[in-house]
Amino acid sequence: MDKLVVLDFGGQYTHLIASRVRNMGAACEIMPGDADPEKMENVKGIILSGGPSSVLSSRAVLPNKGIFEMNVPVLGICYGHQVVAHMLGGTVRKGNVSEYGPTKVSFFKKKGIFSKVRNIEPVWMSHFDQVVTIPPDFEIIGKTDDCPIAAMANPARNIFTVQFHPEVTHTVCGSRILENFVDLTGVKREWDVQNMVDGLVEDIKKKAGDKNVFLLVSGGVDSTVAFLLLSKALGQDRVYGLFVDTGFMRKGEGEQVRQSMVELGFENLHVKDASEEFFKALDGVFKPEEKRKIIGDLFLKIKDDVALELKLNDDEWLIGQGTIYPDTIETGGTANAKKIKTHHNRVPKIQKLIEAGKVIEPLVEFYKDEVRLVGEKLGLGHHLLNRHPFPGPGLAVRCLAAEKSRYPEGHKVIEKNINISLADYGLSANILPIKSVGVQGDERTYRNPLLLSNSNLSWDEYGTLATKLINNFHSINRVLLRVAPDSFESVNIKETPMTRERVGLLQEADSIVMDFIKEVNIYDEIWQFATVLLPVSLDSDGKESIVLRPVASTDAMTANFYQMDINHLHELQMRLMSLSGIGAVFYDLTNKPPGTIEWE
Numbered sequence: 001m002d003k004l005v006v007l008d009f010g011g012q013y014t015h016l017i018a019s020r021v022r023n024m025g026a027a028c029e030i031m032p033g034d035a036d037p038e039k040m041e042n043v044k045g046i047i048l049s050g051g052p053s054s055v056l057s058s059r060a061v062l063p064n065k066g067i068f069e070m071n072v073p074v075l076g077i078c079y080g081h082q083v084v085a086h087m088l089g090g091t092v093r094k095g096n097v098s099e100y101g102p103t104k105v106s107f108f109k110k111k112g113i114f115s116k117v118r119n120i121e122p123v124w125m126s127h128f129d130q131v132v133t134i135p136p137d138f139e140i141i142g143k144t145d146d147c148p149i150a151a152m153a154n155p156a157r158n159i160f161t162v163q164f165h166p167e168v169t170h171t172v173c174g175s176r177i178l179e180n181f182v183d184l185t186g187v188k189r190e191w192d193v194q195n196m197v198d199g200l201v202e203d204i205k206k207k208a209g210d211k212n213v214f215l216l217v218s219g220g221v222d223s224t225v226a227f228l229l230l231s232k233a234l235g236q237d238r239v240y241g242l243f244v245d246t247g248f249m250r251k252g253e254g255e256q257v258r259q260s261m262v263e264l265g266f267e268n269l270h271v272k273d274a275s276e277e278f279f280k281a282l283d284g285v286f287k288p289e290e291k292r293k294i295i296g297d298l299f300l301k302i303k304d305d306v307a308l309e310l311k312l313n314d315d316e317w318l319i320g321q322g323t324i325y326p327d328t329i330e331t332g333g334t335a336n337a338k339k340i341k342t343h344h345n346r347v348p349k350i351q352k353l354i355e356a357g358k359v360i361e362p363l364v365e366f367y368k369d370e371v372r373l374v375g376e377k378l379g380l381g382h383h384l385l386n387r388h389p390f391p392g393p394g395l396a397v398r399c400l401a402a403e404k405s406r407y408p409e410g411h412k413v414i415e416k417n418i419n420i421s422l423a424d425y426g427l428s429a430n431i432l433p434i435k436s437v438g439v440q441g442d443e444r445t446y447r448n449p450l451l452l453s454n455s456n457l458s459w460d461e462y463g464t465l466a467t468k469l470i471n472n473f474h475s476i477n478r479v480l481l482r483v484a485p486d487s488f489e490s491v492n493i494k495e496t497p498m499t500r501e502r503v504g505l506l507q508e509a510d511s512i513v514m515d516f517i518k519e520v521n522i523y524d525e526i527w528q529f530a531t532v533l534l535p536v537s538l539d540s541d542g543k544e545s546i547v548l549r550p551v552a553s554t555d556a557m558t559a560n561f562y563q564m565d566i567n568h569l570h571e572l573q574m575r576l577m578s579l580s581g582i583g584a585v586f587y588d589l590t591n592k593p594p595g596t597i598e599w600e
């Protein structure tokens with residue numbers, strides 16, 4: 001079959017590029033960044049992905065020069081754009097301002113794959129370096145305020161490159177640019193979802209052989225679709241499910257999961273309440289990565305205990321997981337990629353089991369939107385198909401703990417330091433004395449959030465300001481809006497671990513949020529809604545703060561903060577403030593990048 005190749009330089013979106021191309025009906029394979037052109041068969045075009053390195057570094061991975069002699073169209077994206085400049089005679093330098101998230105490109109030429117873009121297009125960026133001179137025979141196609149060469153081309157040789165990411169849904173003209181590129185390559189469009197399901201079922205049969213599968217289920221769409229595929233390939237009696245109640249589930253979640261599995265006719269389901277063990281293991285643990293590893297390891301220990309109890313012999317049973325692609329890439333699980341966070345199903349112990357061939361993960365190459373397409377094809381109903389994603393570590397990564405000693409300086413009032421005048425917006429700001437995880441230029445960051453006072457800006461204005469602040473002010477990776485209270489005296493950190501009581505409070509808050517968004521019919525508009533508990537109080541009464549983190553996304557790799565109707569937000573805030581342990585409500589204005597969806 002004809003195909004396109006994506007050369008992987010470790011970018012967060014490499015698989016996303018391949019997924020977009022497949023959605024356009026063309027086969028697409030991912031190969032290592034320095035793959036040998038001689039090994040590329042039936043290749044009609046090459047895409048160079050983004051990546052966390054700098055072409056200026058001695059350790060940079062560069063493609064084989066031969067790819068430029070293959071006489072097929074080439075598209076360079078982000079790092080790939082810089083690679084083309086660097087290898088074909090242009091220059092790359094570190095930019096003065098890094099760009100993360102939305103910006104606007106002015107296109108002044110409409111050549112080749114850039115035909116039919118508008119003069120000004122919203123695009124998504126995530127980079128530190130930039131191209132400063134173009135190679136001979138190239139022309140500049142577009143620029144942004146902070147990046148003078150945002151797109152360039154050598155139309156005679158069919159080489160096109162962009163600093164922004166056309167593969168993410170937030171780059172509105174991105175699918176047109178990719179579609180034009182696919183067209184230009186002349187690749188045959190022979191690929192569809194049924195193909196994908198048939199291929200997955202065949203792969204499972206091959207991989208499982210005569211073994212059965214002990215599947216870790218969560219009730220979420222990934223493990224449910226994995227269950228349907230495994231049952232289709234092996235028959236239901238060869239699949240046994242385990243649901244581990246960690247104590248970090250949503251309120252009433254355990255019962256709901258059991259019900260939905262019964263609804264699907266899945267009777268071989270074992271439910272294990274392991275909350276005691278999870279709370280004990282996490283007692284006094286503050287660092288997000290440490291939390292994630294402990295949770296992932298404990299999942300496996302509980303699985304072993306239950307397998308022993310049920311007498312499931314290790315030689316006859318494979319472990320099944322509903323792992324999807326972002327779990328791998330964000331854990332730094334491909335060559336050249338940086339670790340953003342360790343997903344619970346990607347801890348080192350499971351990696352060893354994978355290497356030993358003891359794990360089966362039918363969806364490991366796919367994104368959430370593709371998993372939903374497969375689920376739909378397999379007949380999964382709307383309410384299961386469209387459930388918001390919920391992370392394996394659950395509320396444990398949404399209940400922040402704090403050690404005061406780690407923040408001896410307390411909070412800093414920052415108006416003086418900041419080079420963007422917040423006074424122009426009628427705002428003041430504080431840096432909060434806790435940190436959260438972000439992803440910037442394909443790398444992990446762990447930085448403080450900035451808390452803005454409420455002013456009557458529109459959501460778009462808040463969003464633009466948040467992006468600008470994070471791009472310019474390097475000690476923060478998130479911006480929050482203070483929704484309540486109206487005024488406060490000081491920002492205080494509350495030194496506290498993650499206790500059962502605090503998780504209980506978060507469960508109540510989360511349940512208020514979930515009920516509310518269903519009540520006002522916005523559940524389906526929001527891709528995922530994390531409610532986060534911060535050990536930060538704006539008063540001396542020790543009451544804690546809630547962060548609302550609803551996002552719009554397609555595949556979890558990029559996300560916009562969701563713009564909630566102001567009357568809805570006001571009502572929701574009042575309901576949350578009525579909880580006796582809650583003294584403040586903040587709204588997360590951060591896109592991804594620079595902030596991840598989860599806080600830890």
Ligand code: XMP
Nearest residue numbers: 342343344389390391392393556596597598
């Ligand atoms: P981030 O926070 O990295 O999350 O933007 C991307 C998506 O992945 C989910 N997530 C996880 N899912 N195990 C999971 O099954 C994990 O350890 C994990 N960590 C994050 C997150 O909820 C979002 O949908």
